[in-house]
Amino acid sequence: xxxxxxxxxxxxxxxxxxxxxxxxxxxxxxxxxxxxxxxxxxxxxxxxxxxxxxxxxxxxxxxxxxxxxxxxxxxxxxxxxxxxxxxxxxxxxxxxxxxxxxxxxxxxxxxxxxxxxxxxxxxxxxxxxxxxxxxxxxxxxxxxxxxxxxxxxxxxxxxxxxxxxxxxxxxxxxxxxxxxxxxxxxxxxxxxxxxxxxxxxxxxxxxxxxxxxxxxxxxxxxxxxxxxxxxxxxxxxxxxxxxxxxxxxxxxxxxxxxxxxxxxxxxxxxxxxxxxxxxxxxxxxxxxxxxxxxxxxxxxxxxxxxxxxxxxxxxxxxxxxxxxxxxxxxxxxxxxxxxxxxxxxxxxxxxxxxxxxxxxxxxxxxxxxxxxxxxxxxxxxxxxxxxxxxxxxxxxxxxxxxxxxxxxxxxxxxxxxxxxxxxxxxxxxxxxxxxxxxxxxxxxxxxxxxxxxxxxxxxxxxxxxxxxxxxxxxxxxxxxxxxxxxxxxxxxxxxxxxxxxxxxxxxxxxxxxxxxxxxxxxxxxxxxxxxxxxxxxxxxxxxxxxxxxxxxxxxxxxxxxxxxxxxxxxxxxxxxxxxxxxxxxxxxxxxxxxxxxxxxxxxxxxxxxxxxxxxx
DNA sequence: ACGAAGTGTCATTTT
DNA sequence: GCAAAATGACACTTC
Numbered sequence: 203x204x205x206x207x208x209x210x211x212x213x214x215x216x217x218x219x220x221x222x223x224x225x226x227x228x229x230x231x232x233x234x235x236x237x238x239x240x241x242x243x244x245x246x247x248x249x250x251x252x253x254x255x256x257x258x259x260x261x262x263x264x265x266x267x268x269x270x271x272x273x274x275x276x277x278x279x280x281x282x283x284x285x286x287x288x289x290x291x292x293x294x295x296x297x298x299x300x301x302x303x304x305x306x307x308x309x310x311x312x313x314x315x316x317x318x319x320x321x322x323x324x325x326x327x328x329x330x331x332x333x334x335x336x337x338x339x340x341x342x343x344x345x346x347x348x349x350x351x352x353x354x355x356x357x358x359x360x361x362x363x364x365x366x367x368x369x370x371x372x373x374x375x376x377x378x379x380x381x382x383x384x385x386x387x388x389x390x391x392x393x394x395x396x397x398x399x400x401x402x403x404x405x406x407x408x409x410x411x412x413x414x415x416x417x418x419x420x421x422x423x424x425x426x427x428x429x430x431x432x433x434x435x436x437x438x439x440x441x442x443x444x445x446x447x448x449x450x451x452x453x454x455x456x457x458x459x460x461x462x463x464x465x466x467x468x469x470x471x472x473x474x475x476x477x478x479x480x481x482x483x484x485x486x487x488x489x490x491x492x493x494x495x496x497x498x499x500x501x502x503x504x505x506x507x508x509x510x511x512x513x514x515x516x517x518x519x520x521x522x523x524x525x526x527x528x529x530x531x532x533x534x535x536x537x538x539x540x541x542x543x544x545x546x547x548x549x550x551x552x553x554x555x556x557x558x559x560x561x562x563x564x565x566x567x568x569x570x571x572x573x574x575x576x577x578x579x580x581x582x583x584x585x586x587x588x589x590x591x592x593x594x595x596x597x598x599x600x601x602x603x604x605x606x607x608x609x610x611x612x613x614x615x616x617x618x619x620x621x622x623x624x625x626x627x628x629x630x631x632x633x634x635x636x637x638x639x640x641x642x643x644x645x646x647x648x649x650x651x652x653x654x655x656x657x658x659x660x661x662x663x664x665x666x667x668x669x670x671x672x673x674x675x676x677x678x679x680x681x682x683x684x685x686x687x688x689x690x691x692x693x694x695x696x697x698x699x700x701x702x703x704x705x706x707x708x709x710x711x712x713x714x715x716x717x718x719x720x721x722x723x724x725x726x727x728x729x730x731x732x733x734x735x736x737x738x739x740x741x742x743x744x745x746x747x748x749x750x751x752x753x754x755x756x757x758x759x760x761x762x763x764x765x766x767x768x769x770x771x772x773x774x775x776x777x778x779x780x781x782x783x784x785x786x787x788x789x790x791x792x793x794x795x796x797x798x799x800x801x802x803x804x805x806x807x808x809x810x811x812x813x814x815x816x817x818x
Numbered sequence: 819a820c821g822a823a824g825t826g827t828c829a830t831t832t833t
Numbered sequence: 834g835c836a837a838a839a840t841g842a843c844a845c846t847t848c
Contacts, residue, residue: 681836711826713838718824
């Protein structure tokens with residue numbers, strides 16, 4: 203009953219466990235209604251069954267080539283076949299026609315749009331080159347300017363820096379996208395802080411007026427005791443560095459503003475202002491040891507590397523379905539970016555186009571021939587015309603592997619150079635074919651044998667079932683034309699079933715090839731995206747380090763200026779001001795005022811609250 | 819012998 | 834609702 207169901211699905215549905223032989227048999231059995239053409243069709247179908255069975259064996263396919271489930275279902279049928287005797291009716295008749303009708307249209311009409319024309323630029327556009335710097339700005343500047351909360355995760359920063367070194371090692375060439383990141387015009391970081399050497403603070407100091415000009419920000423500078431401001435000592439207050447870097451650990455956090463400008467003895471009082479207890483997110487990154495001793499970082503990477511970062515990178519490199527990111531190792535990577543048409547040319551496309559061009563003419567030939575009255579003769583041609591299309595890929599592969607085989611098939615010589623996978627069947631006309639007379643001469647038998655071996659199972663089945671048109675037509679004709687074609691012929695149910703199976707399989711075969719190409723292109727493009735993003739990440743991290751370095755230099759200059767100015771200030775008695783009682787404060791107009799520390803603390807609190815309020 | 823890659827096919831989902 | 838396309842999964846072949 204399964205077989206009957208199978209044939210009843212001929213309306214287009216895909217029956218489970220169907221296979222050509224099965225469907226053929228089923229069709230054969232069903233194709234004998236009382237209204238069937240008559241006894242002739244019945245005998246012919248029986249013959250065809252035997253032919254088909256023999257063909258499968260002759261092809262070396264045997265029963266084992268079919269699906270196991272099919273085999274199970276057909277075991278009883280096969281027994282019947284064997285008992286029914288064998289009548290080889292096609293063995294001789296197809297050969298000559300085969301020599302004349304060599305190729306049937308292959309994979310044609312398959313438009314394979316270049317799905318991934320995306321180049322690096324598109325990728326870099328995806329990377330927020332415009333949006334990222336502001337984020338950096340916030341992260342980098344707000345701590346400095348406000349001296350309050352730390353948006354930084356120090357561990358993350360450490361990992362970032364580690365990854366910088368990693369990326370530097372792996373970065374290849376400066377890509378076009380890199381230009382985008384090298385000091386973009388609107389980059390507030392680069393514009394603001396790359397100018398550190400020429401900061402107006404150095405220029406506009408007026409010791410007599412106790413004012414410092416040019417500083418745009420209005421932050422407080424609490425008076426330090428100059429002599430009691432060793433960077434290293436203050437740094438010990440903020441041991442924020444990761445424990446795995448001892449050399450950095452001792453200096454992390456040393457250069458934060460509060461740490462810089464608060465004398466150690468003032469820390470206690472300053473705690474309720476912009477006190478040094480506030481974790482300075484910049485401290486770790488601004489540390490000179492970390493910024494300057496890149497080699498140490500390299501060493502760290504080489505020796506241990508941050509496990510988290512390493513795992514991240516490893517995941518990035520290895521997670522792509524087990525594919526290597528190194529596209530240079532992928533032979534198919536050559537084709538992906540150049541458009542799908544070229545990418546598809548290497549294997550199946552070329553042969554498909556070749557077979558397409560051949561098959562177009564042949565299909566015509568077969569169809570025309572079969573439409574005549576001399577059924578026997580034309581049937582031979584039609585059988586010969588039964589397509590080679592499904593095996594274009596094999597054909598191509600053999601063509602590449604064995605030029606001698608190609609040479610014996612001069613009409614296939616263009617296979618290796620024809621990259622017309624995407625061309626419609628109509629575009630590949632029969633004009634390229636040599637005259638049929640040329641095919642009849644010479645090694646016609648050899649060609650026939652060779653081509654016979656290249657025929658797919660469906661082609662053999664179609665030939666065995668005496669399908670009066672080519673597999674190419676079966677597969678590639680539009681639905682309307684296909685139905686029209688079917689209506690032109692008096693076809694048995696078995697033939698119809700086989701034809702529909704051939705059409706389904708042929709279309710699915712092309713679809714599978716396209717799907718695989720797309721998948722490959724997708725993978726390759728994703729690999730490129732990953733590489734580009736990694737490059738971008740490395741570049742951004744490098745820029746981050748540069749900005750932080752500039753920031754650190756600025757802070758050092760401010761610190762030294764503050765100390766110098768404050769140390770030279772004298773009261774009316776000619777005595778220096780006490781840093782515990784007075785502090786210098788920047789005013790909004792660029793001037794620097796000497797104010798009592800109590801006032802400075804109050805203003806510092808106000809400064810501290812502002813960013814918090816903003817976030818709420 | 820074994821595994822990777824390629825391919826054809828079927829079933830199912832998506833268009 | 835149907836046809837076609839797309840896709841996952843499996844089996845098989847080839848290298």
